[in-house]
Amino acid sequence: MERWALVSGLCGDLDLYEQIQSDLRRKRGTAHLFVLGDMVGPDRNCNDLLSRLRQPKRGDLQPNCIYGWWEEQLLAEHGYRGGQKPEAFDHENEAITLQKLREAVNVDHLNWLASLQFGFIELDCGLIHGSSADVGDQLLETTSPLILLDRLTRLDVNRLFTARSGRQFHLQLNGGTIQSKVKDHAGEDQQEHTVPKRSVIGIGSGANYTLYDPASDHIEFLSVSGRSGRFNLGFG
Amino acid sequence: MAHAVISCLHANLAAFEAVLEDIDQQGIDSITCLGDLVGYGPQPNEVVELIRQRGIPTCQGCWDEDIIDGLNSCECSYPSQLAERRGHQAHHWTASRLTEENKAFLATLPLTLRKDKLLFVHGSPNSQHEYLLPDMNAFAALERVETAGAETLFCGHTHQPYVRELSGGSIRVSVQQKGNQPNTEQEMALPVRRIVNAGSVGEPRHGNTKATYVIHNDSTGEVSIREVDYDVAKTCKAIVDVGLPEVFAWRLSHGFEYAERADDASHVCER
Numbered sequence: 001m002e003r004w005a006l007v008s009g010l011c012g013d014l015d016l017y018e019q020i021q022s023d024l025r026r027k028r029g030t031a032h033l034f035v036l037g038d039m040v041g042p043d044r045n046c047n048d049l050l051s052r053l054r055q056p057k058r059g060d061l062q063p064n065c066i067y068g069w070w071e072e073q074l075l076a077e078h079g080y081r082g083g084q085k086p087e088a089f090d091h092e093n094e095a096i097t098l099q100k101l102r103e104a105v106n107v108d109h110l111n112w113l114a115s116l117q118f119g120f121i122e123l124d125c126g127l128i129h130g131s132s133a134d135v136g137d138q139l140l141e142t143t144s145p146l147i148l149l150d151r152l153t154r155l156d157v158n159r160l161f162t163a164r165s166g167r168q169f170h171l172q173l174n175g176g177t178i179q180s181k182v183k184d185h186a187g188e189d190q191q192e193h194t195v196p197k198r199s200v201i202g203i204g205s206g207a208n209y210t211l212y213d214p215a216s217d218h219i220e221f222l223s224v225s226g227r228s229g230r231f232n233l234g235f236g
Numbered sequence: 237m238a239h240a241v242i243s244c245l246h247a248n249l250a251a252f253e254a255v256l257e258d259i260d261q262q263g264i265d266s267i268t269c270l271g272d273l274v275g276y277g278p279q280p281n282e283v284v285e286l287i288r289q290r291g292i293p294t295c296q297g298c299w300d301e302d303i304i305d306g307l308n309s310c311e312c313s314y315p316s317q318l319a320e321r322r323g324h325q326a327h328h329w330t331a332s333r334l335t336e337e338n339k340a341f342l343a344t345l346p347l348t349l350r351k352d353k354l355l356f357v358h359g360s361p362n363s364q365h366e367y368l369l370p371d372m373n374a375f376a377a378l379e380r381v382e383t384a385g386a387e388t389l390f391c392g393h394t395h396q397p398y399v400r401e402l403s404g405g406s407i408r409v410s411v412q413q414k415g416n417q418p419n420t421e422q423e424m425a426l427p428v429r430r431i432v433n434a435g436s437v438g439e440p441r442h443g444n445t446k447a448t449y450v451i452h453n454d455s456t457g458e459v460s461i462r463e464v465d466y467d468v469a470k471t472c473k474a475i476v477d478v479g480l481p482e483v484f485a486w487r488l489s490h491g492f493e494y495a496e497r498a499d500d501a502s503h504v505c506e507r
Binding site: 145177 | 377397411
């Protein structure tokens with residue numbers, strides 16, 4: 001089985017995308033590229049990157065894209081979606097940032113961005129920008145395991161690949177139990193529930209990306225050489 | 237101090253009056269209602285007005301929300317197209333009969349009520365539309381209580397009363413980070429939490445026709461599930477007389493909701 005490359009947070013950076021494509025060409029056995037959102041951002045013109053994602057060059061790994069937090073804000077700005085989440089309005093420079101975001105993306109790309117899915121389910125893996133709860137949900141290696149297990153349970157997957165936090169980590173739920181006692185009109189019932197063996201993987205952002213081998217379950221955290229893992233979480 | 241929690245009245249005045257009488261007879265003067273004052277039943281104005289008259293603190297239920305905001309829920313609201321058609325019929329009938337004053341009252345209802353570590357919601361802390369069924373994954377159920385910062389969560393919506401205690405839990409994790417850092421391992425002990433479902437006053441689905449509610453003792457933490465007889469035939473007749481679907485009367489007279497149960501407890505409403 002061939003490996004997956006998982007990328008996010010390109011934020012309009014075509015040079016970075018080309019470096020990642022070049023990296024992937026050198027790494028044999030990588031056949032699928034998933035771009036987990038934040039293709040756009042307010043800090044640079046995103047049109048060339050979006051055009052390349054929509055019409056890959058010969059030799060490019062075909063990108064499979066979903067939308068991320070910045071796409072959600074952009075689409076809300078243009079009336080494609082409901083209003084922004086309240087946390088989007090905390091920052092004093094919010095109006096300027098939104099203006100820059102609108103200017104960074106040609107309206108010709110909006111229908112394509114609006115057509116992107118919230119996430120992919122591949123094999124027993126969920127690939128999402130934030131989490132199954134929300135595109136803006138930041139899952140970290142320090143997030144409560146109870147919350148991580150909930151996000152996995154909502155999707156009914158064994159592995160959840162997430163990008164929103166920008167972190168690269170592989171957290172495994174290795175075990176555990178809980179006692180559940182239910183009393184109703186029919187009597188009492190006690191059960192022990194066990195934690196299934198499941199994982200949450202932070203794939204990184206920008207120059208930091210991840211390779212995953214579904215056959216061996218091996219995860220490799222990589223960085224494009226000479227590039228820092230720039231990451232912009234948004235207004236907050 | 238004993239405290240009564242009622243839910244899902246569903247415009248069934250006879251059931252509501254019988255439950256109030258049962259509560260009064262026990263000398264309990266503290267009541268919290270978890271919403272769904274209207275829908276399915278024939279007396280929406282009478283039930284809302286009795287809640288207002290008694291000054292009972294009430295959360296907004298999914299039916300109360302729908303009457304105010306319109307029908308815009310995702311596909312999880314009804315388990316079948318037939319159920320959806322009947323539900324929409326009841327929605328339009330209720331919306332046409334409810335006075336503007338009572339609609340305004342429903343619009344003011346909060347989504348949650350909190351008393352120290354007790355949290356009162358209609359469905360779950362996430363949504364009025366989410367079902368916390370008694371067999372829901374225990375870790376997911378605990379997450380709903382813990383994330384909301386509660387020790388005991390009172391909910392309704394399923395129409396099945398139960399008390400669920402989640403205890404003795406733990407989760408082991410290992411974390412691998414980028415680079416040469418060694419894996420870290422830890423075990424998290426989970427807190428003891430409870431979910432109390434108050435059942436339904438106006439449309440019981442627990443296997444018989446009696447109205448259900450719960451009594452919670454603040455001092456001891458003890459919870460008892462109460463079942464109350466009421467004049468089911470009177471409400472059934474009123475349902476038919478006002479022109480609501482006769483199946484509402486039929487299922488009320490049997491104490492369960494035929495083929496209309498949410499099966500997927502993990503579903504999160506996309507409303």
